[in-house]
Amino acid sequence: MCGIVGYVGEKKAQDYLISGLKRLEYRGYDSAGIVTLDDEGKATLLRAKGKIANLEEKLARAKRDDHIGIGHTRWATHGEPSETNAHPHQAGSIYLVHNGIIENYKELKAQLKEFEFQSETDSEVLAALINSFYQNGQYPLVNAVVQALKLVKGTYGIAVVSEIEPKEMVVARSGSPLVIGVGHDETLIASDASALIGHTKRAIYLNDGEVAVIGKNSIEIKTLNAEPVSAKVEEIETNLAAIQKGGYDHFLLKEIMEQPESLIETLRGRVNLKEGMVHLGGPGLSEAELRKIKHLIIVGCGTAYHAGLLAGYYIEQFSPELTIETVIASEYRYRSAYIPENSVALIVSQSGETADTLACLREIKKQGVKTIGIVNAIGSTIAREVDGGTYVHVGPEISVASTKAFTSQVVAMVMFGLTIAQAKGVKGAMLRPYVEEIAHLPEEIRTVLDKVPDQVRKIAEKHAEYDHAIYLGRDTAYPTAMEGALKLKEVSYVDANAYAFGELKHGPLALIDDRFFEVVLLPKGALYEKAVSNIQEVLARGGHVVVVTNADRFDLPVEDVVKIESSAELFAPLLMNLVSQLLAYYITVCKGFNVDQPRNLAKSVTVE
Numbered sequence: 001m002c003g004i005v006g007y008v009g010e011k012k013a014q015d016y017l018i019s020g021l022k023r024l025e026y027r028g029y030d031s032a033g034i035v036t037l038d039d040e041g042k043a044t045l046l047r048a049k050g051k052i053a054n055l056e057e058k059l060a061r062a063k064r065d066d067h068i069g070i071g072h073t074r075w076a077t078h079g080e081p082s083e084t085n086a087h088p089h090q091a092g093s094i095y096l097v098h099n100g101i102i103e104n105y106k107e108l109k110a111q112l113k114e115f116e117f118q119s120e121t122d123s124e125v126l127a128a129l130i131n132s133f134y135q136n137g138q139y140p141l142v143n144a145v146v147q148a149l150k151l152v153k154g155t156y157g158i159a160v161v162s163e164i165e166p167k168e169m170v171v172a173r174s175g176s177p178l179v180i181g182v183g184h185d186e187t188l189i190a191s192d193a194s195a196l197i198g199h200t201k202r203a204i205y206l207n208d209g210e211v212a213v214i215g216k217n218s219i220e221i222k223t224l225n226a227e228p229v230s231a232k233v234e235e236i237e238t239n240l241a242a243i244q245k246g247g248y249d250h251f252l253l254k255e256i257m258e259q260p261e262s263l264i265e266t267l268r269g270r271v272n273l274k275e276g277m278v279h280l281g282g283p284g285l286s287e288a289e290l291r292k293i294k295h296l297i298i299v300g301c302g303t304a305y306h307a308g309l310l311a312g313y314y315i316e317q318f319s320p321e322l323t324i325e326t327v328i329a330s331e332y333r334y335r336s337a338y339i340p341e342n343s344v345a346l347i348v349s350q351s352g353e354t355a356d357t358l359a360c361l362r363e364i365k366k367q368g369v370k371t372i373g374i375v376n377a378i379g380s381t382i383a384r385e386v387d388g389g390t391y392v393h394v395g396p397e398i399s400v401a402s403t404k405a406f407t408s409q410v411v412a413m414v415m416f417g418l419t420i421a422q423a424k425g426v427k428g429a430m431l432r433p434y435v436e437e438i439a440h441l442p443e444e445i446r447t448v449l450d451k452v453p454d455q456v457r458k459i460a461e462k463h464a465e466y467d468h469a470i471y472l473g474r475d476t477a478y479p480t481a482m483e484g485a486l487k488l489k490e491v492s493y494v495d496a497n498a499y500a501f502g503e504l505k506h507g508p509l510a511l512i513d514d515r516f517f518e519v520v521l522l523p524k525g526a527l528y529e530k531a532v533s534n535i536q537e538v539l540a541r542g543g544h545v546v547v548v549t550n551a552d553r554f555d556l557p558v559e560d561v562v563k564i565e566s567s568a569e570l571f572a573p574l575l576m577n578l579v580s581q582l583l584a585y586y587i588t589v590c591k592g593f594n595v596d597q598p599r600n601l602a603k604s605v606t607v608e
C-alpha cells in the first residue's frame with residue numbers, strides 16, 4: 001500500500017527519494033511523486049501516474065541538488081490514480097505526503113472554503129488544514145501540524161515540508177507506520193525500514209500519537225499533547241541481499257526457494273530434539289499461565305488466516321483440552337463474539353501492519369485477553385502492541401504473494417501449541433512426532449524444492465490456458481488447498497477456489513467441466529481412501545485432475561501426479577503447498593503477468 005520516504009542531510013535528496021520509493025514498490029502503488037526544496041525554499045514538485053519509471057522520466061529534466069525532500073507512492077483510495085491525485089499535495093507553502101485515511105475529510109473540507117482543491121483526495125484536505133493553521137509561516141510548522149492532527153479522525157503517517165522552513169521536516173503517525181533512519185549528517189524517513197537499508201542501520205520507530213521535527217542532525221519527538229518522548233534507537237537487522245532478487249527472475253520464486261533457510265531461522269534455538277520439546281521465549285507466559293489456557297483465538301487476513309486455520313487443525317490434534325477458533329480479522333473486529341475466560345489470542349501477520357488485524361488486536365486487548373503476535377516484520381506496529389510474541393524471522397518478503405511467511409507462521413503457531421501442551425503435561429510420546437517432524441522440515445522442504453520445480457513448470461504450461469481452478473483437500477490438506485487457491489488467483493488471475501473434498505457433492509461438483517482443472521492435495525493418512533473416492537467422482541464427470549501426494553502408489557488415470565517423496569507425514573501438506581506455490585508462479589509466468597506485483601493488490605494492507 002502507499003509508501004513514504006523523506007530525506008534531510010548533505011546529499012542529493014532526489015537520489016534517496018527515488019531509490020527509497022523503488023524499495024517500496026513491492027507494497028503496491030499506482031502513482032508516485034516527490035518534492036524537494038533548495039536552501040531558499042524553492043520547491044521542485046514532480047508527480048506521475050503509473051510506475052516510478054514515469055517519475056524518473058520527469059526527473060531527468062528536473063535534476064536538483066536540494067538537500068531536503070519527501071516522496072510517496074500512492075495506492076488509490078479516494079479518487080482515481082492520476083497525476084493530480086498523486087502526492088505530495090501542496091497547500092500554500094507546505095507539501096504533504098500521507099498514508100492512511102482521513103475519515104472525516106468531508107467535514108474538514110467543508111470548513112476550508114477558501115482553499116481551491118485540486119484533487120479528490122482526503123490527503124489534500126489534511127494539507128489544506130495544516131496550511132490554514134500555518135498562516136504562511138506565522139507559527140512553526142510543527143504547531144500547525146499538531147493543531148490539524150487534533151481535528152483528524154482516521155489513520156495517518158505523514159511527512160510535511162515547508163518552503164518557509166526548508167531545513168526541517170515534520171512527521172507524525174497514527175495507525176500508519178513511520179520509521180526514522182538516523183545517519184551521519186543526514187536523517188531519513190520511510191514507511192518501511194527496507195527503504196533505509198544501505199543508508200543506516202539505526203532506526204527509531206515512531207509510535208501512534210507522536211510527532212517529530214527532523215533536521216539533518218536533530219530529531220525531536222513529542223506527543224500531540226506536547227509531552228517530550230525519549231527516542232529508542234533500534235538496529236535494523238535486514239541486509240541488502242535480503243531485499244534483492246539474488247539471481248532469480250522474480251522475488252516470488254526466490255522466496256519460494258529460500259524456504260529451507262527461512263524456516264531454519266524460525267526454528268533457530270527453539271527446538272530441542274533430544275528432549276523432544278520446543279522452547280519459545282517470546283510469548284512471555286509463565287508455565288502457570290500456559291496451563292490455564294482453555295481457548296485460542298487465531299486472527300489474521302488472507303494467507304495469515306489460512307496459516308491460522310492450518311495450525312488450528314494441528315494444535316487440536318495434540319491438545320485435547322483446548323478449543324481453537326481461527327477468524328478473519330475484517331469480520332471479527334465487528335462481531336460481538338464472546339471470548340471465554342482463559343483465552344489467548346494469536347495475532348498473525350507477516351507485515352505486522354495489516355489494518356484489520358491491528359484493529360482486532362486492539363479490540364481483543366480491550367477485553368483483557370492476552371495477545372501473542374506471530375509476526376515477521378520486526379518493530380512493526382502489531383509486534384509492538386501485542387503482550388508477547390514469536391517473530392517468524394523469515395526476512396523481508398517482497399513479493400505481494402506471501403509464501404515463506406505462510407510456512408513459518410504455521411510452524412511457529414504449532415510450536416506455540418506445543419508449548420501449551422508441554423505445560424499442560426501432555427505426554428511426550430504424543431508431542432515428540434510433531435517436534436521431530438518440525439526439526440526436519442527444512443531438509444524435507446529442500447528435497448522437495450530440489451525435485452519438483454521442473455515437473456510443476458511443465459504442468460503449469462499445460463494448464464496456463466484455463467481460467468478456472470478448484471483446489472481440493474481434506475483435513476489439514478483443506479486449509480492448505482485454500483492457501484493454494486489464493487496463491488493462484490492473486491498472481492495469475494485464474495478464478496481459483498478451494499473446497500473441503502467432502503463438500504464437493506453439496507454443490508461445487510456441478511462446476512466440473514472442460515473450463516476447470518482441479519488440484520487435489522492428497523496426503524497419506526486416515527482420510528486417504530475417502531479422498532481417492534472423491535477423486536473418482538471428479539474423474540467420472542470429466543475433471544482435469546492434478547494430484548499432489550506423498551502416497552507410495554497412486555494409479556488413478558489423472559492428468560498429472562506430483563509425488564512428494566518425504567518422510568514427513570504430519571506436515572506433508574506444508575510440502576504439498578510448495579507445489580501450489582510453484583504452480584501459481586509458473587502459470588503466471590506463462591500468462592506473462594507481473595508476478596511480484598499483481599494488479600490491484602498491495603503487500604501491506606494498511607487501510608481497512
Ligand code: M6R
Pocket residue numbers: 300301302303304348349350351352353354357400401402403486487490603604605
Ligand atoms: O501482512 P499480513 O500477513 O497481515 O497480510 C495479510 C494478507 O494481506 C496477506 O497474507 C495476503 O493475503 C497475501 N497477498 C496473500 O499472498
